[in-house]
Amino acid sequence: MAEGASFSVKTKNELARVFPEKICCKTAELSALVRMDGTVTISAHQKTGFFLVTDNSGIARKIYRMMKDVFNQDMEITVKRKNQLRKNILYQIQIRDDVQAPRILEALGIWDEKRRIIPGVPKDLVRTQCCRRSYLRGVFLGAGSVSRPEASYHLEITASHHKQAQALAGLVNRFAGMQAKIVARKQWHVVYLKDSEQIADFLNIVGAHQALMEFENIRIMKGMNNQVHRRLNCETANLTKTVDASIRQVQNIRRILDTHHTEQLTPALAELAELRLQNPVLSLKELGEMMDPPVGKSGVNHRMRKLEALAEEIEPAEQP
Template structure:
């Protein structure tokens, strides 16, 4: 299963202790995945559709807790692509259904469709957390932390997306809203922000898994950076040594190393004898020992002599 599915399974098993939080979470689920049905005699009904059995079970449990209405679950199988089950929780049209829709924020007090989150549902911090949990269960996803960091909640109402982002900001989450075709996407990109969001929603096991994967990923990236840096330095050292050897052999062949000053001659001889060592290691072999900068200075002198000999030969 994907990391997103595992996270939702964990959240679907959470049942809030307070009634206010349960109602806020149910309102979010209905707002995300619910639709109002109108029967032939103009009576209203409610239908909530989800692909998760755990989420469907949670919706059914919460509806039965708050509303004494005939409720049923219809299970059908997708005909296209992944042939997963689709769960439809239906609240039949009955007296009082309009009050339910108003209480959940689907309708305003005038009976008009409402895109906003009903203010009374999220007055407390605990209720805001529950609403985010319901919104994520209804239309959220989070990438596997081994890849790119990304958490999002998708809704088809712009105002609802802005309200969800506003709730996130109450927890210092810098949520942003973008459009994707006919959908509005509330998203987080930074790993620390996603970890905070998982904690707010109550997905503590997923949070730990995310942290472990992130630490492993960061460590692996750091090791790769170090290896790349060491490889680059090694290549640089090897290239320099090859160039130095070519210059020394040119001097040796044209004029002889014995014509060089003693310090340069000894440095050149040690380089010929130890083509693989670094400048620092080469300096340790000298008598008396010399530092890396001193050896580098001598090598530059040898290269200048070789360049002069090449120019003279070409001339």
């Protein structure tokens, strides 16, 4: 796998190697791949065929192998360069057999016996959970993408018709907790997930376990960063509050001392006043622990309010 390959490509490369065991699941996945990536061709002589195009060799191999497994059908694979200068290669996988092609299209629920395209998702192929997973795997391989979790949480499937998008969103949402939505983008109808939990669930549903692990690791790291930031902010805020309160307390105590009102201080208040002046940055709890005998936070708070009340009683005129 190329280094720096996008998370989408990594996920697809992994899914291209996931082979369902049961024929029902293989049929469902093939149906989705042909639906999303396939083109039905009808020649001038009414000969039917169809082909799929992909730039992923793993997906091409997968389609070839599953067609062989399910229909015992060999497909022609043609390799094309997308662009002379770039190395982009396209794989075209084709069936030209005029007898087999219509039979396969019908079996895959692409069209009915009268050769009318069946809209949406063929219900008969997604009756069981295993087949729904496989169908969604095919859909993602054919038309899906997922953002790097470092950047943002976004998974989408591009459909060409609104009805198809609705059917796909409906299929995704049959799984617990999923809430796929649809948005129109140019001529496309995009089914998407934005919630990280749901994207993780989707990766699990289609069997992209390595991608899921990478996704979760990054999600955890991002979550930890957020928590650390939140806690730092919180601690800074608390420290600021403590310091602000302490400055006010020191001012109050100074006012009492400077205006010779110390005789009004009980021994307990005098002790606290002195401790505060000596330790302006300690919390009330810490001051309480230094007292003899130690006093709890609420006790210290109570005494500090008495000091404050005393300071407020002193007439402004008496202030130096």
